[in-house]
Amino acid sequence: MRKENKNANYISARESRKISRDNRRVTDQLEKRLNRQHVPESEYLCQMRDPKNVVEFDRLSTSFFTDIGVVKAVNGVSFDVPQGKTVGVVGESGCGKSVTSLSLMQLLQRPQGQITGGEIRLNLGDKAIDVAKTPSYVMQHVRGNSVAMIFQEPMTSLNPIFRIGDQVDEVIQLHTSLDKDAVKKRTLEALEMVGIASADRVYSMFPHELSGGMRQRVMIAMALSCSPRLIIADEPTTALDVTIQAQILDLLRNLKDKINASIMLITHDLGVIAEMADYVVVMYAGRVVEKGTAKEVFLSPAHPYTVGLMASKPVINREVERLFSIPGSVPNPINMPDYCFFRDRCDQRFDRCAGPYPCEVQLTATHKVCCWLHEGAKGGEAK
Amino acid sequence: MTDNILEVRDLVKHYPIKSGMFGRVVGRVRAVDGVSFSIPRGSTMGLVGESGCGKTTVGKTILRLTDKTSGSVTFDGKEIFNLSKSEMRSLRPRIQIIFQDPYSSLSPRLPVSEIIGEAVKEHHIVPDAELDDYITQVMRACGLQPYHKDRYPHEFSGGQRQRICIARALALKPDFIVCDEPVSALDVSIQAQIINLLSDLQKQFGMAYLFISHDLSVVEHISDAVGVMYLGTMVEYASKRELFKKPLHPYTRALFSAIPMPDPTVRMDRILLKGSIPSPANPPSGCKFHTRCPNCMEICKTVDPEPRDFGGHTVACHLYDHGTP
Numbered sequence: 152m153r154k155e156n157k158n159a160n161y162i163s164a165r166e167s168r169k170i171s172r173d174n175r176r177v178t179d180q181l182e183k184r185l186n187r188q189h190v191p192e193s194e195y196l197c198q199m200r201d202p203k204n205v206v207e208f209d210r211l212s213t214s215f216f217t218d219i220g221v222v223k224a225v226n227g228v229s230f231d232v233p234q235g236k237t238v239g240v241v242g243e244s245g246c247g248k249s250v251t252s253l254s255l256m257q258l259l260q261r262p263q264g265q266i267t268g269g270e271i272r273l274n275l276g277d278k279a280i281d282v283a284k285t286p287s288y289v290m291q292h293v294r295g296n297s298v299a300m301i302f303q304e305p306m307t308s309l310n311p312i313f314r315i316g317d318q319v320d321e322v323i324q325l326h327t328s329l330d331k332d333a334v335k336k337r338t339l340e341a342l343e344m345v346g347i348a349s350a351d352r353v354y355s356m357f358p359h360e361l362s363g364g365m366r367q368r369v370m371i372a373m374a375l376s377c378s379p380r381l382i383i384a385d386e387p388t389t390a391l392d393v394t395i396q397a398q399i400l401d402l403l404r405n406l407k408d409k410i411n412a413s414i415m416l417i418t419h420d421l422g423v424i425a426e427m428a429d430y431v432v433v434m435y436a437g438r439v440v441e442k443g444t445a446k447e448v449f450l451s452p453a454h455p456y457t458v459g460l461m462a463s464k465p466v467i468n469r470e471v472e473r474l475f476s477i478p479g480s481v482p483n484p485i486n487m488p489d490y491c492f493f494r495d496r497c498d499q500r501f502d503r504c505a506g507p508y509p510c511e512v513q514l515t516a517t518h519k520v521c522c523w524l525h526e527g528a529k530g531g532e533a534k
Numbered sequence: 535m536t537d538n539i540l541e542v543r544d545l546v547k548h549y550p551i552k553s554g555m556f557g558r559v560v561g562r563v564r565a566v567d568g569v570s571f572s573i574p575r576g577s578t579m580g581l582v583g584e585s586g587c588g589k590t591t592v593g594k595t596i597l598r599l600t601d602k603t604s605g606s607v608t609f610d611g612k613e614i615f616n617l618s619k620s621e622m623r624s625l626r627p628r629i630q631i632i633f634q635d636p637y638s639s640l641s642p643r644l645p646v647s648e649i650i651g652e653a654v655k656e657h658h659i660v661p662d663a664e665l666d667d668y669i670t671q672v673m674r675a676c677g678l679q680p681y682h683k684d685r686y687p688h689e690f691s692g693g694q695r696q697r698i699c700i701a702r703a704l705a706l707k708p709d710f711i712v713c714d715e716p717v718s719a720l721d722v723s724i725q726a727q728i729i730n731l732l733s734d735l736q737k738q739f740g741m742a743y744l745f746i747s748h749d750l751s752v753v754e755h756i757s758d759a760v761g762v763m764y765l766g767t768m769v770e771y772a773s774k775r776e777l778f779k780k781p782l783h784p785y786t787r788a789l790f791s792a793i794p795m796p797d798p799t800v801r802m803d804r805i806l807l808k809g810s811i812p813s814p815a816n817p818p819s820g821c822k823f824h825t826r827c828p829n830c831m832e833i834c835k836t837v838d839p840e841p842r843d844f845g846g847h848t849v850a851c852h853l854y855d856h857g858t859p
Contacts, residue, residue: 243721243722243723243724244721362810363810364810365810392584392585392748392810392811393584393748393750393789393792393793394584394788394789394792394807394810395584395810396792396794397791397792397794397804397806397807398806398807400794401804401806419721419722420794421722421796422793422794422795422796423794424796425794425795425796425797425798426794426795426798428798445798446798446799449796449797449798450797450798450799459723460722460723461796463722463723463725463726464722464725464726464751464796465726465729465751465752465754465755466751466795466796467750467751467754467778467790467793467795468754468778471755473730473733474726474729474730474755475726476723476726476727476730477723477726477727478727480691480693480724
């Protein structure tokens with residue numbers, strides 16, 4: 152038994168060298184494309200399918216070329232983020248939700264991490280670009296300006312040796328042509344906007360002098376300082392206490408309306424999603440398994456994974472004898488099966504599930520699910 | 535008295551703040567400042583609170599992993615801080631702990647059978663000849679396969695590692711386990727597996743748990759009684775049903791209302807607390823919660839409220855100074 156198991160994960164040094172050689176060939180080519188200078192705009196400009204959307208992910212595939220094989224971290228993900236709305240992306244760790252957002256920012260760990268297929272159409276107002284084809288030097292101006300990101304760990308995402316003011320100033324200096332005093336004024340405004348009472352004092356403080364909640368507020372101030380069209384919040388409250396989480400969520404909700412931005416909220420906490428999101432995208436093992444409005448997904452979940460996820464979370468004032476638990480764990484990302492990735496953990500699997508990966512089935516105008524259970528259901532038709 | 539496996543009375547733990555060349559004590563961090571509770575045999579007590587409120591210190595002090603400043607901890611009728619070294623050693627297998635982070639609490643150099651078996655051998659729980667079978671049996675009970683024995687911790691996922699930690703604690707046949715945030719580092723679907731495992735094992739072997747967590751919904755699911763801590767003191771203590779049906783302390787209420795509900799149709803009237811938890815090195819005077827309390831009165835700023843007992847529901851708040859709520 153044990154020997155078999157060892158063999159399944161074992162690769163020789165020779166095999167590993169061959170894999171990394173092949174990988175380098177692919178990544179070198181992709182890198183070269185991204186690092187070009189003076190690329191004509193026509194190459195990466197594109198048309199939004201719906202001009203009301205800020206971002207459209209269209210069959211995005213992102214892979215990591217590792218020495219033990221190619222990991223398809225994101226595998227054909229499509230969803231839209233409409234203007235002024237909050238889209239919640241939910242899933243377990245390793246399901247590709249963070250990689251999706253990093254692809255949009257072109258912040259993947261390069262050269263191993265590469266966008267290998269699909270489009271990410273980003274609406275910049277007067278024009279739209281396809282991030283998958285955009286060279287790095289153009290992305291530099293987009294990042295932090297049109298799209299900003301709030302990271303999970305406010306402890307590690309601020310530089311410990313610079314004062315808060317300098318760090319926020321830097322962002323504004325990079326993206327505007329204001330003079331020094333105007334930059335400082337704007338920083339103080341941003342700090343006040345996120346509910347920091349003594350902005351003057353915090354301006355000259357170091358990160359270690361602030362509490363976790365305050366640091367996260369500074370991160371939000373930094374993200375908002377250039378009035379982005381889209382804010383990506385990657386687990387913004389996971390490291391915080393519940394009472395502080397409530398403060399930060401409240402703040403995000405109010406600010407979003409104030410500057411009319413969209414939020415792409417990435418979290419594994421279903422409660423946070425239910426409270427914040429207008430639309431919900433459920434991801435599993437690099438694919439979208441279900442998407443729809445928050446009401447549709449929470450009140451009538453269609454995919455067995457979504458159903459299981461909701462049943463496995465204990466809820467206050469809902470007594471159950473035993474929590475539902477999804478058996479097993481996520482499959483190995485290097486050798487993904489060719490049938491539905493969730494089949495081996497699913498309690499509703501049937502003969503059909505042994506077939507190819509299920510197509511997206513439309514249940515209502517906004518509610519879509521990838522599962523054979525719903526094939527041809529409710530008048531929807533498979534693409 | 536005898537049906538309580540653990541009794542904690544007025545437990546105080548202060549950490550000195552030292553400074554200067556001679557390590558002069560310049561202040562004290564009041565990590566735990568007078569906490570009392572008792573846990574009946576085979577039951578679970580939940581301990582909730584924000585980070586820095588002293589809940590982990592309570593767990594550590596109960597195990598005598600750190601010394602107390604004052605107060606008493608009675609385990610099975612014996613005051614554990616009066617025990618000699620050898621007496622303490624023979625008591626150790628009966629009190630176990632499961633830590634929060636399964637990534638750093640397992641030795642990367644030992645195979646699983648060693649991790650689980652080391653303490654079993656040390657304390658002669660089973661004869662050496664039966665050790666291997668015993669480990670297999672414990673691993674089965676925790677949902678691990680016998681062929682996992684020769685593997686090392688890095689070959690396991692987070693959920694499986696937490697199962698190893700549980701097996702390690704369980705192998706010593708303890709009467710009482712301190713679970714210090716055992717599921718906080720895990721995914722939701724894995725969380726449910728571990729919580730179910732813990733409650734199954736409790737039914738099977740009848741241990742008592744002290745379940746420390748900041749996640750109220752998990753605590754509600756697993757506990758029989760719940761204590762809410764704030765800045766080193768227990769502000770409210772009651773049976774689970776009582777506490778969740780009728781929270782009395784303003785802090786407990788705020789904590790409850792802060793939990794996001796996984797239902798988009800529910801809009802809660804949220805009590806937003808201002809600011810964050812004050813430093814335990816310099817706690818506010820009077821009621822420690824008065825700086826953030828929405829119902830703060832004049833008396834709260836100067837007088838520390840005594841815990842009051844309303845038929846098993848203990849609360850420390852000046853709102854209930856005059857009669858029942």
